[in-house]
Amino acid sequence: MNMKQTFSTGEVAKLCNVSIRTVQYYDKENIVKPSELSEGGRRIYSQDDLQNFRCVCLYKSLGFLLEEIKTVMQSQNPYELLAKTIVSQKEKIDEKVQLLIHEKERLLALYEQIEQTGKVEVESIEDMENLLVKKRTHRKTDIITYIFMGCYILILLIIFPIANFLSGIAPFIMYGIAAMILIGLIYYHAEVNAYVCTECRQKFTIGLWNDMVSLNGMKKGKYLKCPHCNHRGWFKDTYRD
Known part of the structure; x- marks a missing residue:
């Protein structure tokens, strides 16, 4: 007849990769107690005890509080309570993630400000x-600009083929509408954006005409002349003050 395997405090600690003091503490706090004690008062853990201890280590690694783990382990319906605890832990993590995202956003904002203005x-x-x-x-506003520009290109793809089949003043009206939409887009872009000079670190804005005729290098920005130091170069757009 095979006897069930048992484990000492040290063996449980080694198998679960924790300290002996942790095993003793969990016993003291009634989180995982040994099934029996030896005549000398030494803890003797069963295979079920070891499995329970491994579950506790798993829950601890997921960020559960010991009080939460204790409540789950002592519950008559542990899986239902565990599900509620998991949902609660997920909400805590979501809150921490949002706080970290906001903190990262602050750091990047400071970094970009130093990069732009010194x-x-x-x-x-x-x-x-x-x-x-x-x-x-x-x-x-950048996203809105790209959306409207995409819509404008689609309009051009529709207007020009149609205009080619029309006669009289109709094509000129359609071309005029396309030109007005383009001017409106450029005006909007000029009104919502500013630029920071890479030389003097001063922020400046440009008008409709300058925005219309200046070269656009997409990711490089626009090729402009700084009104403060007269430096010419590629300037990326940024927010207005």
């Missing part, structure tokens, strides 16, 4: 939040 211009949390609002708004 200094930090925010002096308080309120200044930082205002800066983030401006940057988010600028990202939205």
Whole structure:
């Protein structure tokens, strides 16, 4: 007849990759208690005890609090309670992730400001939040610009083939509409964007005509002349103050 395998405190600690003091502490806190004690008072853990201990280590690695683990292990319906605990832990993690994303956003905003201007211009949390609002708004305007530009290209693809089959004043009206839409897009782009000179680090804006005739290098930005130091180069667009 095979006897069930048992484990000492040290063996449980080794198999679960924890310290002996951790095994003793979990016993003291009634989280995982040994099935029996030897005549000398030494803890003797069964295979079920070892499995329970491994479950506790798993829950601990997932960020559960010991009180939560203890409640689950002592529950009459552990899986239902475990599911609720998992949902609660997920919500905590989601909150931490959002906080980390916001913290990263702040760090990137400061880094970009130093890269552009050579200094930090925010002096308080309120200044930082205002800066983030401006940057988010600028990202939205960029997306809107690209969407409208895509729509404009689609309109051109429709207008020009149709205009070729028309006679009289109709084609000129259609070309005029296309030109007005393009001017409107350029005007919007000029009104919502600013640029920072890579030489003097000063921010400046440009008008409709300058925006219309200047070269656009896509990711490189626009090829402009800084009104402050007269430096010419590629400037990436940024938010307006």
